[in-house]
Amino acid sequence: MGSGPQGRGSGPAAPVAGQAARPRAGGSASRPSAGLGARLASQAAGGGMRVFLVLVALFWLMPTVGLLLSSLRGPTDISESGWWQVFGSPAQLTVENYSALLANETITRSLLSTVLITVPATLLVLVIGSLAGYAFAWLDFPGRDWWFLVVVGLLVVPVQVALIPVSKLFGTIGIFETTLGVVLFHTAFGLPFAIFLLRNFFAEIPKELLEAARLDGAGEIRLFTRVVMPLGGPAIASLGIFQFLWVWNDMLVALIFADSESPPITVALQQQVRQFGNNIDVLAPGAFLSMLIPLAVFFAFQRQFVSGVMAGAVK
Numbered sequence: 001m002g003s004g005p006q007g008r009g010s011g012p013a014a015p016v017a018g019q020a021a022r023p024r025a026g027g028s029a030s031r032p033s034a035g036l037g038a039r040l041a042s043q044a045a046g047g048g049m050r051v052f053l054v055l056v057a058l059f060w061l062m063p064t065v066g067l068l069l070s071s072l073r074g075p076t077d078i079s080e081s082g083w084w085q086v087f088g089s090p091a092q093l094t095v096e097n098y099s100a101l102l103a104n105e106t107i108t109r110s111l112l113s114t115v116l117i118t119v120p121a122t123l124l125v126l127v128i129g130s131l132a133g134y135a136f137a138w139l140d141f142p143g144r145d146w147w148f149l150v151v152v153g154l155l156v157v158p159v160q161v162a163l164i165p166v167s168k169l170f171g172t173i174g175i176f177e178t179t180l181g182v183v184l185f186h187t188a189f190g191l192p193f194a195i196f197l198l199r200n201f202f203a204e205i206p207k208e209l210l211e212a213a214r215l216d217g218a219g220e221i222r223l224f225t226r227v228v229m230p231l232g233g234p235a236i237a238s239l240g241i242f243q244f245l246w247v248w249n250d251m252l253v254a255l256i257f258a259d260s261e262s263p264p265i266t267v268a269l270q271q272q273v274r275q276f277g278n279n280i281d282v283l284a285p286g287a288f289l290s291m292l293i294p295l296a297v298f299f300a301f302q303r304q305f306v307s308g309v310m311a312g313a314v315k
Contacts, residue, residue, distance in 0.1 A: 064291070071097055071285035078280055097285045107286050110268035114290075116179055117254070117264060118247045121186035125243050126236055128187070129194025134224050136195065137202040138210065148199065154192040162189075163256060170257065182257045182264075186247045194239055201235040202228055237301050248294050265290045 069083040072093045077085070086092055101107055135141070136148050166185060170176040175184070205228065213227050229236070251266035258264055263271070269290065272283045 067284065067288050067291070069093075071288045073097075073284075075281045078284070097281045100281055101285045101289070104282050104286075106268055106271075107265070107282060109262050110265045111289070113179065113258070113262045114248060114264040114266075117182050117186070117258070118244060121183045121190065121247045122240055122243045124183070124187045125190040125194050126240050129191055129198050129239065130229065130232070130236060131224070132191070132195045133198030133202050134228055136199040137205075138228075139220070151192050151195050155196060157192075159189055159253065163252075167256065177257065177259050179259065182254060185253055185257055186243075186250070190243050190246070194243070197239055198232065198235060201232055205231055241298055241301055244297055245294050248290075 066083045069086045070078055072095065073083065073086065074092065074094060074096070077092045132151075136144060136151075162185075167176060170178075170181045175181040210223060210227065213223050218226065249266065250264075251270065254264040254267050255270075258267060265286070269283060269286055272286065
C-alpha cells in the first residue's frame with residue numbers, strides 16, 4: 001500500500017523530468033549559435049558603417065588636402081599639373097610659398113585687420129547677448145514678451161536689406177569704411193540669434209537654484225556672474241564659435257564697410273584672384289591660412305561646443 005503511491009508519484013515524475021531536461025539541453029545548444037550569428041552580423045554592419053564614414057570623411061577633406069598640397073608647390077608645378085602629382089614626386093613640396101606670403105604686406109595686414117574685426121564682434125555679441133538673454137529669461141520688466149517677439153522677428157531680416165540704409169547711416173556719422181563700422185554691423189546682426197539662443201538656454205535653469213542664491217543674499221549681478229554664466233558656459237561657447245566663424249569668413253559686409261586700404265583676409269584674397277596668374281604662390285597659402293585659423297578655434301573649443309549641443313538636446 002505504501003509503495004503504490006510512491007510508485008505512482010515517482011513513475012510519472014521521472015519521465016517528465018527527463019523530457020524537460022532534453023529541451024533545455026537542445027535550447028542551450030541553439031542559443032550560442034544564434035547569439036554568435038547576431039554578433040557577427042552586428043560586427044559586419046558596424047564595420048561597414050565605419051568604412052562608409054571613413055570614405056565620407058576622406059571625400060569631405062579632399063578639398064582641404066588639395067589646397068594644402070597646392071600651397072606647398074611652386075607656381076610652375078601648379079600650372080603644369082594637379083596637386084595629386086605630389087604623391088608621385090614629393091620633391092615638389094616646398095615652404096617658399098609661405099615665405100612669400102609673410103613677405104606680402106597686403107596679406108599680413110589683412111590678417112591683422114580680420115583679427116581686429118572678428119574678436120571684438122564676437123566678444124560684444126557674447127557679452128550683450130548673455131545679459132539680454134538673462135534679462136528676458138528671469139527679469140520682469142514692462143513689455144518683456146513683446147520685446148522678445150521683436151528680437152525673434154529680427155532673425156528673419158536678411159543682411160542684404162540693411163546694406164544701403166546702414167551705409168548711409170555710417171557715412172553720416174563718419175564710420176563708413178572703418179573697422180568700427182564693420183564690428184558694429186556684425187554685432188547688430190549677430191545679437192538677435194544670440195539673445196534668442198541664450199534666453200531659451202537660461203530659461204531651462206531650475207528656478208529653485210536661483211531662488212536659493214537670492215536667499216543667500218546674491219544680487220542680480222552676482223547671480224548672473226556666479227550662477228547663470230557657469231551653467232550657460234557650453235551654450236556661450238557654442239555661440240562664440242558660430243559668431244567667430246561667421247565674421248571671419250564674411251566677405252559681403254567686409255567688401256562694403258571695411259577700409260579699402262586694410263581689408264580683411266577674404267577681401268584681400270579676392271583682390272589677389274584678379275592677378276591669379278602672377279600671385280598663385282601667395283593665393284594658395286593665404287587661402288589655407290585663412291581656413292586654418294577658424295579650424296584651430298573650432299577644435300580648441302570642441303568640447304564646449306559638443307557639451308552645448310548635447311545640453312540643448314537633453315533639455
